[in-house]
Amino acid sequence: MSVELSSPDLKTDEMIINMGPQHPATHGVLRLILTLDGEICKHVEPVLGHLHRAQEWQGQNRTWFQYQALIDRVDYLSGMYTSWAMARAAEQIDGLVVPKRAEYLRVILSEMNRITSHLLWLGTYLIDLGAMFGFPFYPFREREKLFDLFEEVAGQRMMFNYIRIGGVLRNPPFGWFDKLKRFTDEFPDRIDEYEAIVTENPIFLKRTKGVGILKKETAMAYGVTGPCIRASGIPLDLRKTKPYSVYPELDFKVQTMDGDGDTWARYMCRIREMRESNEIIRQAIEKIPGGTTEELRKLLGTTGPEKDESKDLDPSFLLMAKKQNAGLRVKAGEGFAAVESPRGTIGCYVISNGSDKAYRFKWRNPSFCNLSVLPELLVGAPIADIMAIFGSIDVILPDVDR
Amino acid sequence: MFALVGRSIESLYQVARGLKTVFKHTVRPPITKNFPDDMPDLPGHFRGRLALAVNPQTSEHLCISCLQCERVCPDKCIQITSHKSPETNKPELIEFKIDHGLCMFCGLCTEVCPTSCIINTNDFEMADYTRESLVYDLKRLTLSQDESAHYFAKKELPMPKPKPPKPAAKPAAPAAAAKPAEDKPEAKPEVKAEAKPQDLPAAPAPESPKKEEQ
Numbered sequence: 073m074s075v076e077l078s079s080p081d082l083k084t085d086e087m088i089i090n091m092g093p094q095h096p097a098t099h100g101v102l103r104l105i106l107t108l109d110g111e112i113c114k115h116v117e118p119v120l121g122h123l124h125r126a127q128e129w130q131g132q133n134r135t136w137f138q139y140q141a142l143i144d145r146v147d148y149l150s151g152m153y154t155s156w157a158m159a160r161a162a163e164q165i166d167g168l169v170v171p172k173r174a175e176y177l178r179v180i181l182s183e184m185n186r187i188t189s190h191l192l193w194l195g196t197y198l199i200d201l202g203a204m205f206g207f208p209f210y211p212f213r214e215r216e217k218l219f220d221l222f223e224e225v226a227g228q229r230m231m232f233n234y235i236r237i238g239g240v241l242r243n244p245p246f247g248w249f250d251k252l253k254r255f256t257d258e259f260p261d262r263i264d265e266y267e268a269i270v271t272e273n274p275i276f277l278k279r280t281k282g283v284g285i286l287k288k289e290t291a292m293a294y295g296v297t298g299p300c301i302r303a304s305g306i307p308l309d310l311r312k313t314k315p316y317s318v319y320p321e322l323d324f325k326v327q328t329m330d331g332d333g334d335t336w337a338r339y340m341c342r343i344r345e346m347r348e349s350n351e352i353i354r355q356a357i358e359k360i361p362g363g364t365t366e367e368l369r370k371l372l373g374t375t376g377p378e379k380d381e382s383k384d385l386d387p388s389f390l391l392m393a394k395k396q397n398a399g400l401r402v403k404a405g406e407g408f409a410a411v412e413s414p415r416g417t418i419g420c421y422v423i424s425n426g427s428d429k430a431y432r433f434k435w436r437n438p439s440f441c442n443l444s445v446l447p448e449l450l451v452g453a454p455i456a457d458i459m460a461i462f463g464s465i466d467v468i469l470p471d472v473d474r
Numbered sequence: 475m476f477a478l479v480g481r482s483i484e485s486l487y488q489v490a491r492g493l494k495t496v497f498k499h500t501v502r503p504p505i506t507k508n509f510p511d512d513m514p515d516l517p518g519h520f521r522g523r524l525a526l527a528v529n530p531q532t533s534e535h536l537c538i539s540c541l542q543c544e545r546v547c548p549d550k551c552i553q554i555t556s557h558k559s560p561e562t563n564k565p566e567l568i569e570f571k572i573d574h575g576l577c578m579f580c581g582l583c584t585e586v587c588p589t590s591c592i593i594n595t596n597d598f599e600m601a602d603y604t605r606e607s608l609v610y611d612l613k614r615l616t617l618s619q620d621e622s623a624h625y626f627a628k629k630e631l632p633m634p635k636p637k638p639p640k641p642a643a644k645p646a647a648p649a650a651a652a653k654p655a656e657d658k659p660e661a662k663p664e665v666k667a668e669a670k671p672q673d674l675p676a677a678p679a680p681e682s683p684k685k686e687e688q
C-alpha cells in the first residue's frame with residue numbers, strides 16, 4: 073500500500089516550531105513562532121523585546137551630553153545615524169546652523185558607516201544562506217579598513233560618539249583624508265570581486281530569485297523604508313526626497329530596482345548603494361570647506377588642534393555651532409528629524425523643557441517597521457527560505473527593541 | 475534541451491568566475507595580524523583604559539579634584555575622595571577609583587576634565603580574574619611622567635600651564651629625582667602600578683597649581 077505524498081486527502085497536522093531566540097541567523101535575539109504545514113510556513117508570529125534596553129527612558133534620565141554617548145548603541149551597526157538624527161532634532165529646537173565643514177564630515181563618516189553596515193550584512197547574509205567557502209570574510213576585510221579610519225577620528229570602532237549636537241567632535245588627524253581617498257579608489261574593485269563570486273552564482277540565484285517577493289503596495293502599507301522599499305521600485309530616499317545636510321550639493325542617484333522586489337533585488341540594491349556611497353565620499357572629500365586637515369592647519373598656521381575653534385576662522389570651517397560641555401542645554405520646544413540610515417528612515421522626536429535633560433524621546437526605528445512586514449513575506453514560504461528572507465530585510469534586533 | 479545546456483554552461487562559467495576570485499585570494503599573503511606578537515598601532519584618540527596623567531614637565535599630579543568627571547560619567551563609575559587642605563584651603567585628592575567593569579569607554583570624562591588629567595590610554599588588554607581587580611585605585615591609575623608626555627604628544631593636548639611664580643620650589647624636584655628609570659611608554663600595566671609609590675607624596679602638592687572654581 074502506498075500513499076501519494078501530495079494527495080489532497082492526506083491529512084497532515086500543523087506543527088508549531090520556535091525559531092530562536094538564540095538562532096544564530098537572527099542577528100540578535102528574535103523569536104519566531106512558526107506554524108508549519110509540512111515544510112510550508114502557514115503563520116508567523118515574531119516575538120520582540122528580548123533586547124529591550126529602555127533607550128527612550130534612558131534619554132529622559134540622562135543629560136543631553138551623556139545621552140549622546142549612549143545613542144550609538146541603539147543601532148550598533150550604524151551608530152552615526154542615530155547620533156545624527158538626535159543631533160538634528162536638538163539643533164532644530166535650538167535653531168542652530170551647523171558649520172559646513174562639520175556637515176561634510178558628518179556626511180563622509182555616515183556614508184562610510186553605510187558601507188560598513190552593508191558589508192556586514194553581505195557577509196552574514198551569505199553565511200545565512202550557507203556560503204561558508206571563505207567568502208563571508210571578504211567584506212570584513214574592507215570593513216576593517218574603514219573601522220581603522222573611524223578609530224583614528226572618533227576613538228572607537230563602532231561606538232563613535234562623534235556627531236554632537238551642533239557639529240562634530242574633532243577634525244580627522246593628518247593623513248586621514250589620503251587614506252580614505254585611497255580606500256575609495258580601490259573599493260569599486262573590491263565590490264567587483266564580491267559580485268564576481270555572488271551576483272550571478274547559480275546557487276545564489278536559485279536561493280534568492282523570486283523568493284520573498286515584497287510588493288510595492290505591501291511595502292507602502294507597512295511603512296517599509298530603506299533598501300527594502302527601493303528594491304521594490306519606490307525611490308524613497310530621504311537624502312533625495314527630503315534633502316538634509318549637504319546632500320543637495322552632492323551628485324548621486326537613488327538606487328531602485330525594477331521588478332517585484334525579491335530577495336535578489338534587495339541584495340543588488342545594497343551592492344549598488346555601496347558604490348553610490350563610495351561616490352558620495354569621493355565628492356565630499358573634494359568639496360569639504362577648508363580641505364583636508366593638513367590644508368586647514370596650514371591655513372591656520374598651526375599643526376595642532378588648538379585653533380580649530382578660533383574666532384577669526386571662516387565660520388564654515390568650524391566644527392561646532394555650540395560649545396559642548398557637561399551642562400549642555402537645549403531650548404524648550406519640540407523637534408523631529410529623520411535621516412536615511414542603511415536600514416531606512418531613522419526618526420527622532422524630542423520634547424525639551426529647556427533643562428539639561430530631554431523631557432521625552434521617541435524613536436522611529438527602521439528595523440521595527442521593516443520587521444513588521446516579515447509575516448507577509450514568510451507565509452507560504454518553505455522553511456529553508458525563512459532565513460534567506462529574514463536576512464534579506466536586514467533588521468538589527470537592538471534597533472527593533474531599543 | 476538546448477536551453478538547458480546553455481544554462482548549464484552559463485552556470486558553470488559563473489561558478490568558475492567566482493572560484494577564480496576565491497583561488498586568487500588563497501595565494502595572497504594574509505591580511506590579518508598575529509595579534510599578541512604584532513601589536514596594533516593604535517591612534518592617539520583611541521579610547522582605552524582610563525588613567526590619570528601627571529604634568530609631563532614637572533611630574534606633579536594634574537587632578538584638581540573638581541569632580542567634573544565624576545559628575546558627567548553616565549555610568550557613575552568614578553569615585554573621588556578629596557578633602558579641603560587646611561593650609562591652602564583648596565581641595566586635595568585622597569583617593570580616585572574607577573570601576574573599569576562599569577565603564578563604557580565613552581570618553582566623556584576626558585572631554586570635561588579642565589586640566590586634561592584623566593585620559594584614555596591606548597591600553598586595551600585589561601582582562602582580569604576578578605571584578606574587584608577591575609576597580610583601579612589612584613596608584614594604578616596614575617601614569618608616569620614619560621607615559622604622560624607620550625600621551626600628551628600623541629593626543630595633541632595642550633601642555634599644562636606652568637605654575638604661578640609662588641614659593642613652588644620643592645614639589646616637583648624630589649619626586650622626579652627619586653623616580654626610577656621608566657620603561658617604554660607602552661609598558662605593561664604591572665610596571666605602571668609598581669612604579670608609582672614615589673609619586674604619591676608629590677601628588678597632592680602643597681600648593682595646588684591653579685585657581686579652582688570650587
Ligand code: SF4
Pocket residue numbers: 524546547548549550551552572576577578579580581582583584
Ligand atoms: S569613559 Fe565614560 S563611562 Fe568610563 S569613566 Fe569616563 S565617563 Fe564614565
Ligand code: SF4
Pocket residue numbers: 536537538539540541542543544554586587588589590591592
Ligand atoms: S575632571 Fe579632571 S581634574 Fe577634575 S576631578 Fe576629574 S580628573 Fe580631576
